[in-house]
Amino acid sequence: MPSNTEDPTPGIPIWVEAYVLEGRPTGTGRFLGNVLRVWSQAAEGDLSDLRSRVRLVLRDRLAAPWDSLADVYPAQRVPARRASFFLWQQGPLRRWLRSQADGIYLAPNYTVPLNVSIPRAVIVHDASFFRYPEAFPWYKRAFQRRLTFRSVQESRLVFVPSEWTAREVERFGQIPADRLVVTYEGWDPRWLDPPGIPRTDLFRSFQIDPDAFVFLAVGSLFQRRRPELLIRAWAEMVRRAWTERPVLVWIGENRSHPFVDYARMARRHGLDRWVRFLGYQPEDVLHAFYHHADAVVYLSEYEGFGLPVLEGLAVGKPVVVSDIPVFRELYGDLVVRTPMNVEAILGALRAVLQGYRPSGAGPLLQKYTWDRTARTIGDALMQVTA
Incomplete structure (x- = not known):
């Protein structure tokens, strides 16, 4: 059964999928880690309110140097028997998310749990799965492209890192431009x-x-x-x-x-x-x-x-x-x-x-x-x- 951390604060929760901060975080992990770091340092105002609502959703433990975020944000662990991210996200994680009464779910890595009632937001870093499907193994061609398409279709917000990517995702994802939010990346x-x-x-x-x-x-x-x-x-x-x-x-x-x-x-x-x-x-x-x-x-x-x-x-x-x-x-x-x-x-x-x-x-x-x-x-x- 998923492990639960007691929620000590009021407000609609913001569930943040933190799988990309486990194991060996790469570019998508650094993106999410830096966003969470900035939120954690907010002293007052809207971001401080947001910080109090954030709940990390994990399969395992956070990896260094992002493990200190576990001291800031409550964590919800949804374990899985299999290693595949897709099977975890669309299996145990989706079942757990369907049990939640409210909140918004932020997924940092192209796909969201599908067919759930809670509003979702997804970060799409590029449209490479649509532009260059031949560059990925068969299982990613079969699942990732379809899941990314469905994810942008079902998400309330789609964050993209440039105007170029916004045009690409609008075209390949067949979604209206007003759901796209250009969110430039940053430096530390x-x-x-x-x-x-x-x-x-x-x-x-x-x-x-x-x-x-x-x-x-x-x-x-x-x-x-x-x-x-x-x-x-x-x-x-x-x-x-x-x-x-x-x-x-x-x-x-x-x-x-x-x-x-x-x-x-x-x-x-x-x-x-x-x-x-x-x-x-x-x-x-x-x-x-x-x-x-x-x-x-x-x-x-x-x-x-x-x-x-x-x-x-x-x-x-x-x-x-x-x-x-x-x-x-x-x-x-x-x-x-x-x-x-x-x-x-x-x-x-x-x-x-x-x-x-x-x-x-x-x-x-x-x-x-x-x-x-x-x-x-x-x-x-x-x-x-x-």
Whole structure:
């Protein structure tokens, strides 16, 4: 049976699905964790009222660094016998939610429990399941695409991270525009604090030359992010004997489908010293790499926001991105944009190596903050529960 935590405060509850903060939180987990962090710090006003209503819905325990949120918010545990998120969400979780008399349910990761009477809100980070269904395993093609469509159809509010994504979700989800709420992502000012590990120690712990110029790539490895283009670009640097010989460090799990062993591909090109795939890394290591890397590179054929681009700009790094509509909308001329071909990528990388640095990012960093993200979501949820 689901475990219940006594509710000591009045008001319509706001149930927040916190599954993405369990295990090994990635981008969606960091999004939700930062929103909950901002709400938890509200001292007065509407957000303080909202904080008192929030109830986390969990399957297990929160993972670091978000485990401290369990001291702020009451938690409702809905256990499951099987590991599949979809089976949990559409099985035990849905049955439990049907037993609730009131509230609104916020789902942070594309899908909501279907066919329940309580109003729901969903965060849709991009429309990749509709744009690139072939890039996902068969079970995600079969379930995720259909569940995402049904979820946006049934949800009272659909939060999206950019105007570009709003147009995509409106089109593929076949919903009216007035149910879409553009909710830009943000950056964490705490990341401006120096990391606890010096550059030399960090790089040597991963067998990286501390004196090398390091380009950092962050995010799961999907085919749409074209890791093979960066590998080919680095192979060309070696073949052409560039005086500058930068190192590419990629932090993120390999979720390619069909699976491609990009680390092996880099080794076949003789790039063992120059291209490093580090897999998933915890928040403190990611923080340290953002600080100690010399530049950020984020190439993709399709994104909803591109959080690593914003985080790179926030810590003052030059950022190389693919020239796609969402990056033009969000980041304009603050980044080096490149077409997705090896020669153009080499030109963009060389511009950074020869001294390009961003300027004028201040207004952008004031616009895209987790405080504003949390306020936008919180205000919309409070209007539904009013």
